Structures are given as structure tokens and as C-alpha cells.
Amino acid sequence: MKANSGKKPDNQKRKNNQKQKRDKIAVGFFRGIQFKLIASFFVPVICIVALGVSSYQMAANAVFSSYQSSIEQTMQMVEDYLNLVLDTEQASYRSYLQDDELKRYFLGNMTDAVVYKGRTTTEFKRAVTGDDLLANVFFISQSEEPIATVDLTGTEAYEAFVATPQGELAQANATKYLLFGNQSDADGALGVDSSKYSMRLVKKMVDSNGFMIIDFAHNILQDSLGALNVGEGTYVGLVTCDGGEFLMENGQVIEQEEKVFSGQDFYQNAVSALSAGGDATAGLSQVSYNGSDYHFFYRALGDREAVIAVLVPDSQILAQAADIRRLTVIISVAAVIIALALGSVLAKSFGGTIRKIVKCLKKISDGDLTVEIQSRRKDEFRLLTEGISGMASHMKKLLTNVKEVSGELTTAAAEVSESSEMFMDTSKNIKDSIQEIEKGVQLLDKDSADCLNQMDGLSSKITSVTDSAAQILKMTDAAEACIAQGMNAxxxxxxxxxxxxxxxxxxxxxxxxxxxxxxxxxxxxxxxxxxxxxxxxxxxxxxxxxxxxxxxxxxxxxxxxxxxxxxxxxxxxxxxxxxxxxxxxxxxxxxxxxxxxxxxxxxxxxxxxxxxxxxxxxxERQVSGLLEALQLINDSVKDMDSDRSATLGSVESISSVSAQTASSSMEVYGAADKQLEAVTRLEDASEQMQKRALQLSDTLKQFKL
Structure with a gap:
């Protein structure tokens, strides 16, 4: 009791420190009601933003689907148109390749070659003049004068064309009609300007070492590819097998050294996909070009190893969905401003009431139960203030009763402590007595085991004596027979x-x-x-x-x-x-x-x-007496063996009882040990109860009732 009383200043000091720490505690912004209210208002704002993003994404997908469908249909129409143009002109001039007079001319077997050349040249010029699809027609040979819509002499045109990559491809593919672009190193020798034609169709003449060259008008690709222009930043082109590009940007034909499609990884992947076999003739991929995102559309031009290619910037495709994005941003910003304003106003209103309640609760926590909380609000905060006032009133009544019980608890704790000490001493004495009993039982168990071992030895000796007596009886009978024989002799x-x-x-x-x-x-x-x-x-x-x-x-x-x-x-x-x-x-x-x-x-x-x-x-008389004595000994030994068995059973019973007694004493010892532990815990609990009773008494003194 004195030790507990000596700790009162320390307890009071610790409580004062806790009170000072509690008074200094402030709620952080992110844990306050203002932040939580604003965060709550942000939930519908986030939903609005999510709705706007979803709407924008859906609109963008719809616009893209519309663009994709439109571009693919237009590309299909362009392909059909160009195939029609190429097939028509190819069919028209295929007859010249099969014309016998033309073959004889280029083989050098025609006597009136000059007349034939003039007549055929005039025919070609008349055909080109009357056909808006054509720009020029050339039939060139290694040995004869060319027949063309352009005035050419000699074989320089043939030699220049054969030296170009286009000429090499035509030589290697004698059975094919090859489509090339409008850039060729042989244009000077052919007397043409690349700006005057859009594409070139070439076929090698089989019977003679020469070529048929058809240049198509510039407006064919300009008009057809111009239909694929969907807005600013769009690149449209026709890429031929020689890597040549007829390129348009924003609907205008452009001339530039740098290739837009040829040599690019995305274009090579497209060519690989078209060349892989199967039914694939067109495709679409998302690519990056010059740091911007594009959608790359491509379509094969029949089987002519040429590709119609279109690069459409994503910004152009999504331009129509920009209004939805703009509206979403405006609504989201407005919602954020409204959420901040409402959260701040409500938080300020709630914060004043809560601070008032907290101030009163601090007084209650310091022990002043005479405070009363009043509020003009008519919402749940009024119910809260009334509930806190009722709580303080009930706590006052409760602490009054507890204070009365505290004295009785202190007295009862002291009595319990004295009783537990007495009970502990008694338990220790019981434990010591049980230990002595256990030692005695263990000694009895050991002596019983020794006695049992000695009885086992005695049993074996009695058995040996019984066997010896039986042998002596047999020997005595034999001696008696010998005596009878001696008397007869x-x-x-x-x-x-x-x-x-x-x-x-x-x-x-x-x-x-x-x-x-x-x-x-x-x-x-x-x-x-x-x-x-x-x-x-x-x-x-x-x-x-x-x-x-x-x-x-x-x-x-x-x-x-x-x-x-x-x-x-x-x-x-x-x-x-x-x-x-x-x-x-x-x-x-x-x-x-x-x-x-x-x-x-x-x-x-x-x-x-x-x-x-x-x-x-x-x-004989002595032997008879010996026989009687041996018989008596044998009977006595049998009685001893019977008594030995009974004694052995008794010793075993004693050993079993001693073992059970030892086990019981161990159990009793364990129970006594547990009882001692329980008494020890009871004593500790009584000491704690005394301490708690004193603490309770000290705590009750802090309250102002």
C-alpha cells in the first residue's frame, strides 16, 4: 500500500503530460471534414469526367469508323478506276505487240521502214491526242529507230532506259506488264518531263530486243488520288514496284527527295502482309511518322505490284470529336469549382459546431462534468450536442456511484490480498507434503521392485531344489534296487x-x-x-x-x-x-x-x-528313512513354491499399488502446483486490484461533480 502511494506523483505527472499532448493535437487537412466533403463532392465530378471521356471515346470511335469506311470505299473505287484505265490501254496497245509489220520493222526486215514508221507515228499521235488518259507512247529497240509520239532518233533512248532500274526489271520480267512511277533517269533520253505524266506501263517485246512504254496523263492520278484527301496533313500516294511514289499532300501533288512511304517500316510490313498470300488485298495500322500519330491505310492495285497508300493524322480524324472533349473539360472544371465552394462552405459551417463540441468534450475529459453544450442548429449536430450533454449527466451520476464503491473496493482488495497470502502459504505447505509423500512412494516402489527381483531369484532356487529332490528320489529308488540285488547275491x-x-x-x-x-x-x-x-x-x-x-x-x-x-x-x-x-x-x-x-x-x-x-x-532301513525324509522335503518344497507364487502376486500387487500411488501423487502434486500458480496469480491480481483501486480513487478526485 505504501509503494502504491509513493507512485501518486508519477501518475499525476504522466496524466498532466497526456493532457498537454491532447490539447496540442490538431487534425490535419487531409483528415479534416473539409477535405472529406470536397472529396465526396469530387465523386460525382469524377463520374461526370468519366462520362465525358467515355462519350468522347465513343464519338472518336464512331468518327474513326466513319473515316475508315469512307477511305476504304474510296480506295476501292480508286483501285477499280486505275485498273480499268490500265486494262483498257493495255488491251489497246497489246495488238501492236502482236502486229506482224511492227515485228518486221524492229527485226529490220521491212523495205519501206521509213514509210511504216511515219504512218505508225502519226497513228500513235492521233490516238494520244484523242485520249485524255495518255501522255506518250514509245516503241524502242536496240537496232531500229524508235516509233513514238515524241520525235526520237537513234538508239540512245533504248540504251538509256535499259541502264535504269526500271529497264532491268522489264528485262527480267519479259512476260509481265510492269507499272512504274514518274521518276526515271531515262526521261531525258526519251524527251519527256516527269511532271507531264503520272505513271508508266512497260512491256518487253518478245520477238525483238525492245520495249513498249506507255506514259499516262498526269491528271489521272491527281484526280483519282485527290479523292482520298480527308484534310490537312493527309498524305496520299501510289507506290510502284520500283519504289517510285506519286505523292500528294493536302490534295496537291508534291515533289520531294525524301520518300514518305518507300523505305518506312510500316510500309514494308504492309508489303509483306500483301505478299504473304491469301485473300488480303488491303489493311490498316496505327503508325508514327515525323513524331506524329497517323492511321496508315493501304490497298494493292490488282496484281501490278503497286500499292495505294494513305496517311491520315489522328488529329484530323478526331477533330470532329473535339467539341465533345471541350464540353467535357468545361463541365468538369465547373463541377470542380462548385465542389470546392460547397465543400468549403459546409466544412466551415460544420467546423464551428464541431470545434464547440470538441471544446466542451475537452473539459469533460479533464474531469469537468458540469458543462452544458447548446447549439442553434436544427440538424443532426443538435442531436449530437444533446446526446453529449446527456452523456455528461449520466457520467456524473455514474462517477458519483463509482466514488462510493471505490472505498469499499480498496478495503476488499486489502482483505483479498491477506487471504491470498494465507492461501499461498497453505498451498506451499501442501505442495511440500505431497513432495515428501511422492519421495516415500518412490522409495516404496523401489523396495517393491527389489523384493520382486529377490522373489524371482528365490523362485528359481526353489525350482532348482525341487528338481534336485526329484533326482535324489530317483537315485534312492535305484540304490534300494541295488541293495535288493546284493541281498539276493x-x-x-x-x-x-x-x-x-x-x-x-x-x-x-x-x-x-x-x-x-x-x-x-x-x-x-x-x-x-x-x-x-x-x-x-x-x-x-x-x-x-x-x-x-x-x-x-x-x-x-x-x-x-x-x-x-x-x-x-x-x-x-x-x-x-x-x-x-x-x-x-x-x-x-x-x-x-x-x-x-x-x-x-x-x-x-x-x-x-x-x-x-x-x-x-x-x-535298506536307512534308505527307507531317507526316502521318507526326501518325500517330506519334496512336499515342503511344493508348499514353498505355492507360497512363493502367492507372495510374488502380493509383491506385484504392492508394486502396482505403489505405482498407482506415485501416479496419483504426481497428479496431486501437479494439481497443487497449478493451485499454487493460481494462488500466485490471485495474489498478483489482488495487488493489481489494490493498485487499480488506488488509481481509481486518484482518478475520481480529478472529476468535478
Whole structure:
């Protein structure tokens, strides 16, 4: 509030500067009512000018169309007339070119050539005298005297004419009738003056080296081309194939070195257009000649390579439309003067009233709402002044009410500012709390992820333990089967040991009996045979039992084999019994001892087998217990795997919930952040509202109510 109060002098100073600038503002001329009124009056003036220009243009077009039609018709008539004249004279003198006497004359085959020349000359002069169209007629030759209406001798005329461009053209075009102008370097040799004829028709004689030359009267072109004169500055001419011009200006024949048509670009373009083929025999173009604008009319003279040309100045064509242009200028100038006068008078009248209204409006803008505007006018300006007075009255009432509300607005702005500051502090605390919650949720989310990873590892380990337990069960089953096989083998070994003991007892008895029998010498052979037979049987049985006993009966098998050998030896060595009987007695004693020792070993072996059986039974009992324990472990592992799946689902649920919580906390954080921004803007707005309330209060003090 203090800072805002400190800015009051600056605001007042700025307002005073604005007031001074506003008082100095002046409306420029081009933005004023006077200029706008004059410009408005100029709109119909411009329309009048446009109408005059359009009328003038239409009149000019009509005049030009009339001129064009008239000139083209006249040119058509001139062409027809000249073609008629040329065709008539051409037909009249064509017979001379075909006359046999004339041919013989110029070939030098006529004996009375002088008489023929005189008679023909007289005939030509009489024809020219009686024909107003002709000026002279010439028949000239390289070798004979010319026949002409002019007194000529020798061949100088022929030589002079052949040397001219006209003679060269005639030589090159022997089958054509060529039309030339009235300027020729051979006129002196022909004894004529160019002012005495207008055009020359030339035809080469085919049978002899000579020419027929017909000069037409001067008045033919003067009268016919004079009809094309349309006024001052008009050029009319006949341009022949040799570039010669019969030229008339303002209806008078003129002689000048400079060509008007020949050599000009517009004329060459016209000749090109006529020579291009097609049906074009005439034309018109807009040209510039000697710095002035002209309309160029041209028309071909049949097929004689000559052109009737007319240059008509545009000023002459548009002369008849000059009155319309003059009237348009007068009316336009008068309209401009009237528009300026009316605009100035009305602008002055309006300007006084407007300045009065502006003066009162300046007072109102300075805060003086007590002014009243009065006007004597009875038009819209009176309505304007009454409206401005009503506006000032209503503004006075409005500002009175605003002044009353201004104090309340200032108080309310201060309260809003305090509330917004408190709201801003609360929003900051909420934002900080949400940040802490977000950190905790992020940590919980991280721990849940770690727990989930550890559960995944535990799950893989439990799966590995389950697989190992299953393998141990399989190995235990295999061990139990091996134990059963071992017990079966041990039982068979016990049976073999019993058989061995029995056989050993029998061996001992046999040895004792052998010892008794050996003492009977008389019955040595029979005893030996009997013993050998019995021994073989016993040896066979002993071998069978030893094979059954396996490793335990291996020693007994050796003994049995030895006994069998002894029996065999006894059978074969009956004759030697007497010698070895003493040895047998000794050996029998040893055998008895060995048999007893074997019996003792067999007894010991039986005890070992029994101990082995007991060990196998104990192993079987332990393995059964191991199987039960492994089955219990396997069941426990399955329960752990089931619990692991449930725990994993719970951890995933916790992770999902933590993620949702994090997302929600972010949304809440965003909302809190936006709320803080809104509160900040609210605080700024409340400060602005306080400033505006003070400004409003200061502004209201300026008004005089």
C-alpha cells in the first residue's frame, strides 16, 4: 500500500503530460471534414469526367469508323478506276505487240521502214491526242529507230532506259506488264518531263530486243488520288514496284527527295502482309511518322505490284470529336469549382459546431462534468450536442456511484490480498507434503521392485531344489534296487558256503578212508580205481559247487581239479602205486589238514556273509528313512513354491499399488502446483486490484461533480 502511494506523483505527472499532448493535437487537412466533403463532392465530378471521356471515346470511335469506311470505299473505287484505265490501254496497245509489220520493222526486215514508221507515228499521235488518259507512247529497240509520239532518233533512248532500274526489271520480267512511277533517269533520253505524266506501263517485246512504254496523263492520278484527301496533313500516294511514289499532300501533288512511304517500316510490313498470300488485298495500322500519330491505310492495285497508300493524322480524324472533349473539360472544371465552394462552405459551417463540441468534450475529459453544450442548429449536430450533454449527466451520476464503491473496493482488495497470502502459504505447505509423500512412494516402489527381483531369484532356487529332490528320489529308488540285488547275491553265497562245508566234510572223510585203504596193499588197485571214480564224481560236484560259490569257492575248485588230476593219474599210474603209496599216506595227511583248514575258512566265510546280510538290511532301513525324509522335503518344497507364487502376486500387487500411488501423487502434486500458480496469480491480481483501486480513487478526485 505504501509503494502504491509513493507512485501518486508519477501518475499525476504522466496524466498532466497526456493532457498537454491532447490539447496540442490538431487534425490535419487531409483528415479534416473539409477535405472529406470536397472529396465526396469530387465523386460525382469524377463520374461526370468519366462520362465525358467515355462519350468522347465513343464519338472518336464512331468518327474513326466513319473515316475508315469512307477511305476504304474510296480506295476501292480508286483501285477499280486505275485498273480499268490500265486494262483498257493495255488491251489497246497489246495488238501492236502482236502486229506482224511492227515485228518486221524492229527485226529490220521491212523495205519501206521509213514509210511504216511515219504512218505508225502519226497513228500513235492521233490516238494520244484523242485520249485524255495518255501522255506518250514509245516503241524502242536496240537496232531500229524508235516509233513514238515524241520525235526520237537513234538508239540512245533504248540504251538509256535499259541502264535504269526500271529497264532491268522489264528485262527480267519479259512476260509481265510492269507499272512504274514518274521518276526515271531515262526521261531525258526519251524527251519527256516527269511532271507531264503520272505513271508508266512497260512491256518487253518478245520477238525483238525492245520495249513498249506507255506514259499516262498526269491528271489521272491527281484526280483519282485527290479523292482520298480527308484534310490537312493527309498524305496520299501510289507506290510502284520500283519504289517510285506519286505523292500528294493536302490534295496537291508534291515533289520531294525524301520518300514518305518507300523505305518506312510500316510500309514494308504492309508489303509483306500483301505478299504473304491469301485473300488480303488491303489493311490498316496505327503508325508514327515525323513524331506524329497517323492511321496508315493501304490497298494493292490488282496484281501490278503497286500499292495505294494513305496517311491520315489522328488529329484530323478526331477533330470532329473535339467539341465533345471541350464540353467535357468545361463541365468538369465547373463541377470542380462548385465542389470546392460547397465543400468549403459546409466544412466551415460544420467546423464551428464541431470545434464547440470538441471544446466542451475537452473539459469533460479533464474531469469537468458540469458543462452544458447548446447549439442553434436544427440538424443532426443538435442531436449530437444533446446526446453529449446527456452523456455528461449520466457520467456524473455514474462517477458519483463509482466514488462510493471505490472505498469499499480498496478495503476488499486489502482483505483479498491477506487471504491470498494465507492461501499461498497453505498451498506451499501442501505442495511440500505431497513432495515428501511422492519421495516415500518412490522409495516404496523401489523396495517393491527389489523384493520382486529377490522373489524371482528365490523362485528359481526353489525350482532348482525341487528338481534336485526329484533326482535324489530317483537315485534312492535305484540304490534300494541295488541293495535288493546284493541281498539276493549274499543269499546265494550262503547256500554255496553250506555246500562247500558239506563237501569239505566229505573230503575229510574220503581222505580218512583213503588213508585206511592205502594201508591195504592187496586192494591197492581196486581201491585206487574206486577212489579215482569217486574222486572224479566228487571233483565234478566240487567244481559245480565252487562255480556256484563264485570267488569264495575258487580255492575249493582248485583242490577239486587237483583231485581229478590225481584220480586220472591213479588210473594211469596203477603200476606205480606201490612206489608212491608212502607218499600218498603223507599227502593224505596234508590233505586232511588242508580240508580242515578249508572247513574253518568256510565257517568264517559264512559268518562274514551273515554280517554282510545284516549290513544290507541296515542300509535298506536307512534308505527307507531317507526316502521318507526326501518325500517330506519334496512336499515342503511344493508348499514353498505355492507360497512363493502367492507372495510374488502380493509383491506385484504392492508394486502396482505403489505405482498407482506415485501416479496419483504426481497428479496431486501437479494439481497443487497449478493451485499454487493460481494462488500466485490471485495474489498478483489482488495487488493489481489494490493498485487499480488506488488509481481509481486518484482518478475520481480529478472529476468535478
Amino acid at each position: 549274499t543269499g546265494e553265497l550262503t547256500s554255496s558256503a553250506v555246500s562247500t562245508t558239506r563237501i569239505t566234510g566229505e573230503v575229510i572223510g574220503a581222505v580218512d578212508e583213503l588213508e585206511q585203504k592205502t594201508r591195504s596193499i592187496g586192494q591197492i588197485v581196486e581201491v585206487i580205481n574206486e577212489i579215482a571214480s569217486q574222486t572224479n564224481l566228487l571233483s565234478l560236484n566240487a567244481s559245480i559247487e565252487a562255480a556256484r560259490a563264485g570267488a569264495s569257492g575258487r580255492g575249493f575248485a582248485v583242490v577239486a581239479e587237483e583231485i581229478r588230476k590225481l584220480a586220472d593219474q591213479s588210473l594211469t599210474a596203477a603200476g606205480e602205486i606201490a612206489k608212491i603209496i608212502q607218499e600218498m599216506i603223507q599227502n593224505t595227511g596234508k590233505v586232511s589238514e588242508i580240508a580242515k583248514e578249508a572247513e574253518s575258512v568256510v565257517a568264517t566265510q559264512s559268518d562274514a556273509v551273515n554280517a554282510t546280510i545284516d549290513s544290507f538290511r541296515e542300509i
